[in-house]
Amino acid sequence: MRFSSTRDFARALERALRRAEVPMAFSAGFHPHPRISYAGGAPTGMLSEAEYFEIALTRQCDPERVRADLDSALPEGLDILDVVPASGSSLNDLLEASEWEVAFPGVGADDLADAIRMVRAADTAPVTRLFKTGEKTFDILPALLRAEVRAGEGCAIMALVVRHATPAVRPDDVLTALRQVARFEAPSTPRVVRLAQGPWDPDAAQVTDPLAADKIAAAAPGDAP
Numbered sequence: 001m002r003f004s005s006t007r008d009f010a011r012a013l014e015r016a017l018r019r020a021e022v023p024m025a026f027s028a029g030f031h032p033h034p035r036i037s038y039a040g041g042a043p044t045g046m047l048s049e050a051e052y053f054e055i056a057l058t059r060q061c062d063p064e065r066v067r068a069d070l071d072s073a074l075p076e077g078l079d080i081l082d083v084v085p086a087s088g089s090s091l092n093d094l095l096e097a098s099e100w101e102v103a104f105p106g107v108g109a110d111d112l113a114d115a116i117r118m119v120r121a122a123d124t125a126p127v128t129r130l131f132k133t134g135e136k137t138f139d140i141l142p143a144l145l146r147a148e149v150r151a152g153e154g155c156a157i158m159a160l161v162v163r164h165a166t167p168a169v170r171p172d173d174v175l176t177a178l179r180q181v182a183r184f185e186a187p188s189t190p191r192v193v194r195l196a197q198g199p200w201d202p203d204a205a206q207v208t209d210p211l212a213a214d215k216i217a218a219a220a221p222g223d224a225p
Contacts, residue, residue: 001077002192006041009078013053016073022066025056040095040197043170048194050098052210054091063218087217094210095164097145097200100171102158103191109151112158115184116147125177129167136167140177143169145200161207163200 004012014034017024026032035056042048063083071080104112119125120141128137146161162169171192178184198210209215 002045002047005044006038009041009051010036010038012075012078016070017055019073020066020069022055022070023058023061025058037091039091040098040164042194043172046100046171046192046194050194050196050198052091052095052197054086082211084211084214085218087214089213091210094199095197097161097163097207098197099195099207100158100160100162101193101195102160102171102175103152103155104158104186105155105191106187107156109149109156112156112184113149115178115182116149116158118182119174119177120144120147122181125181127173127176127180129173129176131167138167138169140169140173144174146205147174161200164197 013036017034024034024036027035037054039052039054042051063085067080067083070083074080122141124139125141126137126139128135140162143163143165144160145163146159148159150157150159160171160174162171162174171190175186175190196207199208200206201208
């Protein structure tokens, strides 16, 4: 599934919405489209356990029924974990940071930790990436909230948290900085998984649930979704 792009997921989701007979709202104009908003999609080649999207419906529906019907209509590997009525907050505004796990097969934890210390100790860690508008160079350090290392089975694992910025700093940008600043080269392609994305709690130093407020609002007695 990590090789599925955001566009692949969008096509699969729209087909699943039709199969599940979810009462979708459509845009106006000559070419109406389902009113779906995708937020913070993971880059192609990276797994994710925390993707979010918003859909507009033409009538109120039971969230659990929508979740079950849509989940059964999607291909294996695309799982709908939760559906919550939106209470007004913009989902894009709530997704402030992402937590990633990056596994480096054949790498010792001490070697990876030394490389990360070198990057974090640098004044800047500029990387260059190709965008639709051309190449852009940006510093990854302001977005790097956490980079910790632990030993795994036959690999070193980096727990990475990055703040969402413009342009977005991705795990592959951190890998580029490790190569350029610390001369760290992984012997094989790391396995990257997004574990969470949502608001950043600086006191707890962790990414929190972006749907928490909506869940509270939906559970409040007398409040209509």
